Amino acid sequence: MKRNTKIKIAYISVYIFFLIISFMFEFNPGKVIGYNFISFLVYMLKILPCAFILIGLFEVWVKKEVIEKYLGEESGIKGYSLVILLAGTIAGGLLVAFPVTYSLYNKGAKLSIVFTYIGAAAIYRIPMTLYEASFMGVKFTAIRLLISLPLVIITSILLGEYLTKRNYKMAEDK
Amino acid sequence: MYYTYAITGLILLISFIINKEKTIKAIKIATVKFKKIFPTFITMLIFISIILFLFPDEVILNYMGNNSKFISVLLASFLGSITLMPGFVAFPLCGILLTKGVPYMVLSAFTTTLMMVGIITFPIEKEYFGVKVTIIRNIISFFIALIVAVITGIFFGEIF
Numbered sequence: 001m002k003r004n005t006k007i008k009i010a011y012i013s014v015y016i017f018f019l020i021i022s023f024m025f026e027f028n029p030g031k032v033i034g035y036n037f038i039s040f041l042v043y044m045l046k047i048l049p050c051a052f053i054l055i056g057l058f059e060v061w062v063k064k065e066v067i068e069k070y071l072g073e074e075s076g077i078k079g080y081s082l083v084i085l086l087a088g089t090i091a092g093g094l095l096v097a098f099p100v101t102y103s104l105y106n107k108g109a110k111l112s113i114v115f116t117y118i119g120a121a122a123i124y125r126i127p128m129t130l131y132e133a134s135f136m137g138v139k140f141t142a143i144r145l146l147i148s149l150p151l152v153i154i155t156s157i158l159l160g161e162y163l164t165k166r167n168y169k170m171a172e173d174k
Numbered sequence: 175m176y177y178t179y180a181i182t183g184l185i186l187l188i189s190f191i192i193n194k195e196k197t198i199k200a201i202k203i204a205t206v207k208f209k210k211i212f213p214t215f216i217t218m219l220i221f222i223s224i225i226l227f228l229f230p231d232e233v234i235l236n237y238m239g240n241n242s243k244f245i246s247v248l249l250a251s252f253l254g255s256i257t258l259m260p261g262f263v264a265f266p267l268c269g270i271l272l273t274k275g276v277p278y279m280v281l282s283a284f285t286t287t288l289m290m291v292g293i294i295t296f297p298i299e300k301e302y303f304g305v306k307v308t309i310i311r312n313i314i315s316f317f318i319a320l321i322v323a324v325i326t327g328i329f330f331g332e333i334f
Contacts, residue, residue, distance in 0.1 A: 009315065011220075013299075033224055041220050049204075060199050094299075098301075135265040136278075140281075140282065148318055151322070159307075171303070174210060
């Protein structure tokens, strides 16, 4: 077993032990932390299985050449439009975006497209945007999107180019 | 939520009808990937549970309403960066803040950092991108949020 894994198991055990003790002795902060943990765990277990199954299907069905063609080095403006559309329709925000972009990257998507996807998935998911506008007003949401989206694309291109020059590679085998 | 499940189920079914072996392989890939990242997710949940205890909704409300606008924008982007909440919680909260007189630019800083900057999701992001790139991406996102907040302030007449 790797050292990292051992450390993880150790602090997770300590944490769980702390929660059990808190609930046994009615230690309020511990109980609040416990409830927070459970509510977020449930929330994530609702989203993640779907996300990973879709990623699995993506990996077996979508050919590398297709991604290289539409989201690869030569993709241009079409690639950015496509990836923003894709990010806008996939639920789950940042947490889902990381594994999704990882698969896209391994299938040949370029780095600037990867970072655009992450930014867009964070700020511009279509259902979330409609929900936001209903609370904050259309003007607020429109300004937020129209300003942030171009900034996301520009910074993604700069970051992508900088990292490509430095031969950056994403982690292997995740 | 249910409709995500329905669509996933439908796609899975279609895939299964077209090619059984490929579909089984897809599910295996999904399981392996999920298992690899799961301990990191638990780590992140531990952080979230503690941070939300330290900064409950009322505290966030307090911090954002009681200062000068610019300090509030900075505080809001700081709070947005360290917390994580689903949009269906965050926007109603912001709706309440709005009726209490919190400026649009403060809420813009809060929601944008909330969505783009993830100090809590750091453990997960670094598994895929490495520490350095994760830090760079989050810093860039933080500044994007500040720019968006300032421009929001200009458009709503909160700065001039």
